Amino acid sequence: MTRRLEVADLVVRHKTRKGTVHAVAGVSFEIGAGQTLGLVGESGCGKSSLARAIVGLNKPTSGNLAINGTAVDPRRPSSRARDMQMIFQDPYGSLNPRLTVRELVEEPLKVHRLRSRAERREWVKALLDRVGIPETMHDRLPHQLSGGQRQRVGIARALALEPKIIICDEPVSALDVSVQAQVLNLLVDLQREQDLSYLFISHDLEVIRYVSHWIAVMYLGVIVEIGPVDRIWKSPLHPYTRALMQTTDNREMQAGPEVKLNSELPNPLSPPSGCRFRTRCPLAIERCAQEEPQLREEAAGHKVACHRAQEWASRVSAAA
Amino acid sequence: MAGIKNAQAPRPLLDVHNLSVAVKLASKARAYAVDKVSFSVGVGETLALVGESGAGKSLTAMALMRLHKAQTMDVEADRIDLLGRDIARMNDREIRSIRGSTVAMIFQDPLSALNPVLTVERQLVESIVLHNDMSRSQARKRALELLDMVRIPAAGSRLSEYSHRLSGGMRQRVMIAMALAGNPKLILADEPTTALDVTISAQILDLLKELQRDLGVGMLFITHDLHAVRTVAHRVAVMYSGRIVETGDVSKVFNDPSHPYTEGLLAARPHGSFVGAAHRLREIPGTVPAPADRPAGCAFAPRCNRRTAECEVRPPPLEYVGPAGFACYHPLQEVPA
Numbered sequence: 001m002t003r004r005l006e007v008a009d010l011v012v013r014h015k016t017r018k019g020t021v022h023a024v025a026g027v028s029f030e031i032g033a034g035q036t037l038g039l040v041g042e043s044g045c046g047k048s049s050l051a052r053a054i055v056g057l058n059k060p061t062s063g064n065l066a067i068n069g070t071a072v073d074p075r076r077p078s079s080r081a082r083d084m085q086m087i088f089q090d091p092y093g094s095l096n097p098r099l100t101v102r103e104l105v106e107e108p109l110k111v112h113r114l115r116s117r118a119e120r121r122e123w124v125k126a127l128l129d130r131v132g133i134p135e136t137m138h139d140r141l142p143h144q145l146s147g148g149q150r151q152r153v154g155i156a157r158a159l160a161l162e163p164k165i166i167i168c169d170e171p172v173s174a175l176d177v178s179v180q181a182q183v184l185n186l187l188v189d190l191q192r193e194q195d196l197s198y199l200f201i202s203h204d205l206e207v208i209r210y211v212s213h214w215i216a217v218m219y220l221g222v223i224v225e226i227g228p229v230d231r232i233w234k235s236p237l238h239p240y241t242r243a244l245m246q247t248t249d250n251r252e253m254q255a256g257p258e259v260k261l262n263s264e265l266p267n268p269l270s271p272p273s274g275c276r277f278r279t280r281c282p283l284a285i286e287r288c289a290q291e292e293p294q295l296r297e298e299a300a301g302h303k304v305a306c307h308r309a310q311e312w313a314s315r316v317s318a319a320a
Numbered sequence: 321m322a323g324i325k326n327a328q329a330p331r332p333l334l335d336v337h338n339l340s341v342a343v344k345l346a347s348k349a350r351a352y353a354v355d356k357v358s359f360s361v362g363v364g365e366t367l368a369l370v371g372e373s374g375a376g377k378s379l380t381a382m383a384l385m386r387l388h389k390a391q392t393m394d395v396e397a398d399r400i401d402l403l404g405r406d407i408a409r410m411n412d413r414e415i416r417s418i419r420g421s422t423v424a425m426i427f428q429d430p431l432s433a434l435n436p437v438l439t440v441e442r443q444l445v446e447s448i449v450l451h452n453d454m455s456r457s458q459a460r461k462r463a464l465e466l467l468d469m470v471r472i473p474a475a476g477s478r479l480s481e482y483s484h485r486l487s488g489g490m491r492q493r494v495m496i497a498m499a500l501a502g503n504p505k506l507i508l509a510d511e512p513t514t515a516l517d518v519t520i521s522a523q524i525l526d527l528l529k530e531l532q533r534d535l536g537v538g539m540l541f542i543t544h545d546l547h548a549v550r551t552v553a554h555r556v557a558v559m560y561s562g563r564i565v566e567t568g569d570v571s572k573v574f575n576d577p578s579h580p581y582t583e584g585l586l587a588a589r590p591h592g593s594f595v596g597a598a599h600r601l602r603e604i605p606g607t608v609p610a611p612a613d614r615p616a617g618c619a620f621a622p623r624c625n626r627r628t629a630e631c632e633v634r635p636p637p638l639e640y641v642g643p644a645g646f647a648c649y650h651p652l653q654e655v656p657a
Binding site: 042043146148176177178179180181182184185188203204205206207209210211212213229230233243244246247248249261262263264265 | 372373471473487489490517518519520521522523544546547550584585588589590591592593594595600601602603604605607608
């Protein structure tokens with residue numbers, strides 16, 4: 001598996017009036033060619049900050065990025081625009097309301113001074129064809145399209161520069177169920193055709209499970225569990241992942257500690273000492289308050305940051 | 321199929337007959353955003369109205385409480401029986417006396433539903449005093465009780481907070497406490513968990529379910545979230561383009577749907593992983609028609625793979641078989657000819 005995108009120790013701090021928020025507090029992962037890493041977590045856990053920092057919309061405080069094995073400067077977004085593009089949750093807010101569909105998709109090509117005018121026209125038509133926007137709509141404005149069509153235009157625009165990495169930030173969350181399926185199928189098909197790599201962010205676990213090869217669970221700026229989709233779905237080890245799974249219709253989860261959350265995300269301005277999840281964790285012990293658990297590998301590729309994971313890891317894996 | 325309307329043994333709490341909401345369009349034409357829906361909610365029962373955006377779910381609830389935009393919309397109904405009284409014939413003053421007392425509402429966005437310049441205490445006490453014969457000090461005590469009931473930790477210290485200082489989950493709990501202030505018999509919950517995170521939404525659903533059971537109130541639960549329906553509702557009515565296309569017990573409708581739209585909606589949700597099975601999600605082609613562009617026959621016909629010429633003539637009536645009903649000429653249980 002070739003490593004398409006490597007992220008190492010990425011830190012994003014936002015300064016606010018009340019102090020500094022560590023939105024992303026040291027995150028590392030890699031995504032292979034043609035693979036999807038699904039990223040889940042509650043709002044405020046830093047998933048969007050992470051996405052924006054990777055794509056270059058926010059400047060990360062520190063950390064390293066490598067694309068196809070070559071290090072890129074994470075603070076210079078222009079260096080990676082042709083390798084990496086983003087699809088947003090709200091295509092209405094991310095499309096210029098005064099440009100037609102055709103102009104919207106052509107814009108990135110103009111900015112990067114690629115292709116002749118005739119070639120651009122051909123290419124834009126081919127892209128819009130591929131995402132399923134009929135030619136009669138190419139001269140419409142974003143407000144004349146339905147939500148699903150706008151998201152298709154957003155996808156065509158992201159593909160205009162033929163990047164190999166697409167960061168999808170909640171691309172289907174604002175869409176109705178029947179339209180969601182259309183957009184998810186399109187994204188999956190495009191991945192197969194063009195060998196794309198996705199970082200796919202969503203709070204919807206079932207959507208994440210459907211599109212992902214790997215799943216990472218984020219909590220207050222750190223990844224608490226990461227692993228192949230089947231492992232995370234069937235034998236999650238982190239109590240937070242288990243709590244998330246209990247909000248779905250997941251009936252395949254192996255027996256293990258029952259985790260029900262009764263409280264809310266703590267203030268990100270002052271995250272708890274030690275394990276960040278301990279204030280909501282029914283399994284927390286003294287050690288959790290003193291020592292921050294590090295991600296450690298419990299099975300092939302399956303990493304968990306929990307002091308108590310090992311206690312039931314053998315039990316959960318044996319059942320799996 | 322014999323169209324036997326099943327009369328439920330105990331008298332329902334809310335019984336709606338042919339409720340329609342007509343939207344006045346610019347060209348003096350009218351379009352029915354809600355088109356003759358009938359349903360009932362029993363005592364201690366939760367009915368989920370489920371559908372995609374534009375299906376007319378929220379409008380239905382708003383119209384029941386006469387909270388629709390009167391300048392642009394007209395509400396028509398044969399009968400809306402609430403505890404045996406026809407609220408469709410009531411005047412505005414009578415309706416106002418029901419709002420918040422007999423029938424309470426919980427909205428999707430508590431931040432805009434709560435008053436930003438009043439403390440939680442002021443708002444709660446206000447609605448308690450309004451609906452109960454209590455002094456302010458009694459009401460204050462009751463306010464604390466209610467906050468405890470909706471499981472707000474350290475309720476006493478929350479009383480002096482303003483709504484914008486609370487988290488989304490806490491706001492929704494305050495909203496629920498306010499809804500309970502008038503000792504309602506029926507709660508209209510309009511997408512109460514849509515704006516919340518999954519873990520918080522699970523807590524709120526649990527809370528609603530418990531309160532509903534303990535207090536024995538009826539609930540009309542409006543949502544687009546099929547998982548939430550499974551969690552809280554006893555019965556479900558699936559809406560499509562202003563009409564109810566299928567209704568019945570949650571387990572029946574979800575496990576053995578009759579209407580192609582219900583089946584399509586359930587199949588469109590991701591279930592499983594494309595990596596392992598390489599399966600595609602089932603799409604429902606096209607989009608929901610706007611009320612003004614609704615076809616003459618079945619509204620779902622243009623997107624349906626079972627349609628025949630018959631479907632395009634007249635909308636299929638909602639026919640009942642026992643407690644379950646569906647509006648389709650070619651239900652899934654039909655043996656293909």
